[in-house]
Amino acid sequence: MNHYHRQLLLAASPAAVYQAVATQxxxxxxxxxxxxxxxTVGDKATFRFGEHHKVMQINSLEPGREVRWHCVEALINIDAFTRKDEWVGTDIVFRLTPQPGGKTxxxxxxxxxxxxxxxxxxxERGWNQYLGSLQSLVETGQGTPFIPEVTDCSA
Structure with missing residues (x-):
């Protein structure tokens, strides 16, 4: 397997982790x-990071077990990249397995x-950062998501 993969043991129930990865x-x-x-399976989710965005078709929602998306649109607006839509056609999968002690x-x-x-x-750096944010959210109640810049329109 040469695609991005990460495994985390989370001190939270599968239901709590599912809520974190399946809800707005x-x-x-x-x-x-x-x-x-x-x-709803078949519908879409849009994620924006400033001038970058990804649109995912929701392919699977199994409460407490799995969330699966298929990328149908992407823009990674980095000047050095010749292809700014590389995510299109990729799949993102969160698989949740209950562990002893209420962990996942x-x-x-x-x-x-x-x-x-x-x-x-x-x-890879982004996923490492944001999966750490997910872990923090489900374990402490506080994640560190991307926060869009607020511009002052009165200037």
């Missing part, structure tokens, strides 16, 4: 505050995000 409130609390997330084993895969992508290193 949860995703705004650890990934990006600028997102619109549907809650999270198996996270970004299938298709491979080292031959121009964005791999940037995205």
């Amino acid at each position: 409130h949860g995703l705004r609390s650890w990934w990006t505050q600028s997102c619109d997330v549907a809650t 084993l999270l198996d996270f895969d970004h299938i298709g995000l491979t080292p031959d992508f121009e964005c791999f290193e940037v995205c």
Whole structure:
């Protein structure tokens, strides 16, 4: 397996982790505050990071077990990248397995995000940061999501 994969043991129940990865409130609390997330398989979720964005089709929502998205649109607006939509066609999967003591084993895969992508290193650092934010959210109640800049329109 050469795509991005990370496994985390989270001190939170599968139900709590599922709420964090499957709901707009949860995703705004650890990934990006600028997102619109549907809650029905087949619908879409849009995640914005300033001038960058991703649109995901929701392919699986199994409460307490799995969330799976398929990227249908992306813009990674970095000047050095010749291809700014590399995420299109990739899949993001959160698999949740209950563990003793009310914990959850999270198996996270970004299938298709491979080292031959121009964005791999940037995205790998991003996932490492935001999965840490997810862990913090479910364990302490406080994540560190992307917060869009507020511009002063009165100037």
